[in-house]
Amino acid sequence: MSAVPSALVADGLVRRYGDRLVVDHASLAIEPGETVSLMGASGCGKTTLLHMLGTLDRPDEGHLALEGRDVARLSESQRTELRRERLGFVFQQSNLLPELTARENVALPAWRATGRRRDALARADALLANFGLAARADARGHVLSLGEAQRVAVARAIINGPRLLLADEPTGSLDSDAAREVLAALQAACSTGTALLVVTHDPTVAGRCQRRLTMVDGRIEIEDVGPGSPGA
Amino acid sequence: MRTLAPVGPGPRRSLLRPSVALFLARRGLRESPLSTGLMIAAVAVGIGFEIPSAANLRGYRAELLTQSLSNGFGDVRVRPRRGLYIRDADGWAARLSRIPGVIEATPVVSAPASVTGKGHTSSFGLLGVEPRAAHHPYRLVSGQPLAEGDRDGILLGSSIAQRLDVGVGDDVELRIMLSAYPRLVLDDDGYGVYPMTIRGLVGFNAADSAFVTRSFLVAELGDETAASAVLLHARAHEDAQSLALAARRMAPDLEVRSWMDDSAYLRSSARAVETLGGASWLLGILAVGIPVMALLYINTLNRRRQIGLLTAMGFSRLDLFVTFLLQALFLGTAGVLLGGIVALALVRYLVAHPIFDWQGFVVRPVLALTDVGRTAGAILATTVAAGSYPAWRAARVDPSRILRGIE
Numbered sequence: 111m112s113a114v115p116s117a118l119v120a121d122g123l124v125r126r127y128g129d130r131l132v133v134d135h136a137s138l139a140i141e142p143g144e145t146v147s148l149m150g151a152s153g154c155g156k157t158t159l160l161h162m163l164g165t166l167d168r169p170d171e172g173h174l175a176l177e178g179r180d181v182a183r184l185s186e187s188q189r190t191e192l193r194r195e196r197l198g199f200v201f202q203q204s205n206l207l208p209e210l211t212a213r214e215n216v217a218l219p220a221w222r223a224t225g226r227r228r229d230a231l232a233r234a235d236a237l238l239a240n241f242g243l244a245a246r247a248d249a250r251g252h253v254l255s256l257g258e259a260q261r262v263a264v265a266r267a268i269i270n271g272p273r274l275l276l277a278d279e280p281t282g283s284l285d286s287d288a289a290r291e292v293l294a295a296l297q298a299a300c301s302t303g304t305a306l307l308v309v310t311h312d313p314t315v316a317g318r319c320q321r322r323l324t325m326v327d328g329r330i331e332i333e334d335v336g337p338g339s340p341g342a
Numbered sequence: 343m344r345t346l347a348p349v350g351p352g353p354r355r356s357l358l359r360p361s362v363a364l365f366l367a368r369r370g371l372r373e374s375p376l377s378t379g380l381m382i383a384a385v386a387v388g389i390g391f392e393i394p395s396a397a398n399l400r401g402y403r404a405e406l407l408t409q410s411l412s413n414g415f416g417d418v419r420v421r422p423r424r425g426l427y428i429r430d431a432d433g434w435a436a437r438l439s440r441i442p443g444v445i446e447a448t449p450v451v452s453a454p455a456s457v458t459g460k461g462h463t464s465s466f467g468l469l470g471v472e473p474r475a476a477h478h479p480y481r482l483v484s485g486q487p488l489a490e491g492d493r494d495g496i497l498l499g500s501s502i503a504q505r506l507d508v509g510v511g512d513d514v515e516l517r518i519m520l521s522a523y524p525r526l527v528l529d530d531d532g533y534g535v536y537p538m539t540i541r542g543l544v545g546f547n548a549a550d551s552a553f554v555t556r557s558f559l560v561a562e563l564g565d566e567t568a569a570s571a572v573l574l575h576a577r578a579h580e581d582a583q584s585l586a587l588a589a590r591r592m593a594p595d596l597e598v599r600s601w602m603d604d605s606a607y608l609r610s611s612a613r614a615v616e617t618l619g620g621a622s623w624l625l626g627i628l629a630v631g632i633p634v635m636a637l638l639y640i641n642t643l644n645r646r647r648q649i650g651l652l653t654a655m656g657f658s659r660l661d662l663f664v665t666f667l668l669q670a671l672f673l674g675t676a677g678v679l680l681g682g683i684v685a686l687a688l689v690r691y692l693v694a695h696p697i698f699d700w701q702g703f704v705v706r707p708v709l710a711l712t713d714v715g716r717t718a719g720a721i722l723a724t725t726v727a728a729g730s731y732p733a734w735r736a737a738r739v740d741p742s743r744i745l746r747g748i749e
Contacts, residue, residue, distance in 0.1 A: 166745065
């Protein structure tokens with residue numbers, strides 16, 4: 111038994127919307143620092159599963175543990191705290207708060223977590239510089255390109271040092287150059303031991319992950335270990 | 343790309359970061375300048391309308407009481423229980439004026455009379471008044487007041503003057519019906535007939551009356567100590583009931599009535615004004631609360647995506663609730679300040695240009711700090727209350743549905 115708990119263990123997760131079974135007994139585990147892709151046809155339940163794994167939605171059945179903590183036993187405020195301090199999210203588009211600059215967008219979770227605005231802004235500046243966005247720090251979301259906005263979103267997702275990064279088609283709206291930059295940003299984020307689960311339709315993105323999962327009609331049916339996997 | 347060392351959050355954890363909520367609230371409002379402007383305008387219009395409206399009603403009530411009491415028949419009226427007049431009325435007036443809260447007690451005497459001028463005749467109630475008194479049962483609208491010992495001067499009600507087509511300085515014939523005083527020796531038709539000069543005109547409540555000096559009238563009645571009533575003027579009109587009680591104890595043989603008991607019309611009018619004020623106030627509150635609530639709710643609906651993102655970032659429901667509630671507080675405060683300025687400007691204008699000015703009855707707004715405070719406080723509270731529901735809804739947004747674009 112490993113001393114370090116898995117970043118995520120999901121067992122038999124089920125989610126229904128009315129009579130419709132959207133996620134059908136999905137099970138998976140992700141180890142710290144591991145990168146995993148989740149592919150599947152549109153509407154097969156990928157995003158719903160991602161939201162359950164990120165505690166944004168509650169499963170109707172099944173168990174979910176994040177870093178060994180049973181999510182079902184957490185209170186609402188503990189789940190909020192978990193999202194704030196242990197999880198990071200990147201969505202496909204409209205990721206940024208339009209009323210804030212890139213710098214403020216990135217700093218916001220850290221400011222919320224620590225209450226120290228100046229530290230949060232300094233940390234945001236460092237992250238933006240690292241992602242080649244220092245010159246765009248004071249730009250608001252609507253003047254950033256899609257690729258820049260997604261990299262800002264990645265910076266924001268990792269500012270609190272999450273243990274698990276959940277990305278929902280982060281390159282879905284981008285051209286190939288921008289997608290490459292975002293992918294590089296995500297991989298850089300994972301270089302410090304953060305696990306990554308990325309929902310994608312893009313085989314290139316999936317190919318950069320250590321493990322590739324495929325979802326069909328709400329079930330995880332295919333698991334493919336890539337060349338970068340420790341177990342390969 | 344340089345590898346970043348993870349820098350986690352500090353040890354301080356809380357359900358709410360007020361500074362972050364404040365920041366987001368301010369930025370959220372700046373993001374939607376049109377709806378922010380409309381909401382501030384809604385609050386400002388509410389305040390800007392309500393304060394002058396309340397001030398006008400207060401001014402109307404004050405003028406009504408002033409005309410009817412200070413320039414009328416006093417706050418407490420003391421009359422004979424039997425007979426036509428009070429003997430030793432000056433002595434009673436002196437004693438009654440010592441009741442705490444009474445600022446003046448003046449005897450008046452009345453008789454039915456008529457005036458003839460330019461071939462027209464008009465009948466009315468004639469009152470003999472003390473020229474030296476600070477309070478008189480009329481307000482002079484033109485001409486001069488009666489002088490002490492004036493035996494041929496008369497103040498004529500403006501309506502009577504209009505009917506007779508006479509004015510200040512004109513001579514008229516006054517006929518006083520003295521037959522009610524049987525011990526007097528009168529001419530055959532029971533009238534005393536006197537040539538008089540109009541010294542001045544009086545308005546509003548006294549527009550259908552006429553006034554001479556009491557000394558003139560009581561001399562004609564044959565009893566220089568007589569008065570039909572002693573009128574008590576109070577420091578505060580609302581104290582009339584308690585002053586009447588004190589006067590009743592002092593003069594059990596006389597009939598003592600406060601203005602509330604003596605004038606059902608005035609009492610009802612004052613109450614009606616208060617009721618109108620309350621209704622207007624409530625409408626003002628609703629007129630602010632409903633549009634602000636609607637606009638804040640629409641604002642919340644438009645920001646659901648951002649709410650979903652904030653939830654994903656680890657903002658608590660309390661964070662979201664407080665953020666949206668602070669927006670309502672901002673709007674309320676800005677609207678109250680702006681509306682306050684508009685209201686004060688409007689009140690100043692209405693003081694200079696009264697909404698009603700007739701026969702000396704002038705309605706000027708009376709700005710009371712209690713009205714301003716009550717209205718501003720209530721509208722601010724209404725704005726915050728109206729913002730509470732959208733804020734609550736914001737805190738209850740299902741982030742998963744929003745982020746998936748279902749809602």
